[in-house]
Amino acid sequence: MEVKVDRGEQHLIVHKGNPRPKVSHTGVYDRDILCGDCDNILGRYESYAFDLFRKIRRQQFSGGKVISMDCVDGDMLVRFASGIAWKYAVTNPDRGRIDIGPYKDTLRMVALSGGQIPHTVDVTIARIVELDGDVYYYRTPMPDRKEGVNVVRFCLGGFLILLKIDKxxxxxxxxxxxxxxxxxxxxxxxxxxxxxxxxxxxxxxxxRKLVRQFFGKMRERSSRQSQRG
Incomplete structure (x- = not known):
């Protein structure tokens, strides 16, 4: 939801090994994964996470602290993260497919069936604190290990998400x-x-030079639109 906020807004998809960024209006999207009903299921979890992220951002804390919040549905957040990771486990290789072995089917069940979440799947979400205010960037999911435990790691709009997929x-x-x-x-x-x-x-x-030039033009356009408004 946060990938495109304003009308006409554009973003860059940048790969570490590729010097030229790709301009995008919507971010990476694969139309061949979900039917409408399943898309609505995952959309409900993503909407919940989006609203929660906004609430967390309003909390002013320095790094190294813990933000505690009441009335949080932890299972909704596990299903949200499972849905994101599962989509990357089944997408085409050119869109960033990841290999998570048998957990591909487990995450599909967690995200789409609404059944009991097994103890092998859990999630933690960390707020990244920037010195110069909120900076929204995204990193597609990737397998990782933390203290010998397998996780899927990704980043959404200033939040680091670690989805545990391990017994x-x-x-x-x-x-x-x-x-x-x-x-x-x-x-x-x-x-x-x-x-x-x-x-x-x-x-x-x-x-990078091309990235700086792109966002420089975006800021100039935004400033002109604000002046006209």
């Missing part, structure tokens, strides 16, 4: 209450951007 418990990487399956109260750790891989990568990619 083993998540270990001591984060406080236990930050893992959200089955919880009605959420705990979200804040991470200083200078220690987060996604933020460091974003800073590196955003400093």
């Amino acid at each position: 083993r418990p998540p270990g001591n990487l984060l406080p236990e209450e930050c893992w959200l399956r089955g919880r009605k109260k959420g705990a979200f750790v804040t991470l200083p951007a200078e220690y987060v891989e996604e933020a460091i990568l974003h800073d590196e990619l955003a400093s």
Whole structure:
């Protein structure tokens, strides 16, 4: 939902090994994955996460803190993250397909069936704290390991999401209450951007000449539209 906010807004898709960015109006999208009913199911989870992210952003905390929030549906967030990861597990290779082995079917069940979430699947969501305010960037899902535990890692609009796909418990990487399956109260750790891989990568990619030129033109256009308004 946050990929395109204003009418006519454009974004860049940038790959570390490719010097030329790709202009996009909508971000990466695969029309061949979901029927309308399933799209609506995942859309409900994504809407819930979007609203929650806005609430978390309103909380002013420095890095290294834990934001606690009441009335959080942890299972909705697990299903949200499972849906995102599953779509990348079944998309075409040229759109960034990931290999998560048998967990592809597990995540499909979690995201689309509404059944009980197995203990092998859990999620934690961290707020990335930028020194110069909110910076919205996205990183597509990728398999990763944290303290020997398999996760799917991705980044959405200033939030780092780690989806556990492993029989083993998540270990001591984060406080236990930050893992959200089955919880009605959420705990979200804040991470200083200078220690987060996604933020460091974003800073590196955003400093490229073609990227700077693109966003310079976007700011100029936005300023002209504001003046006309």
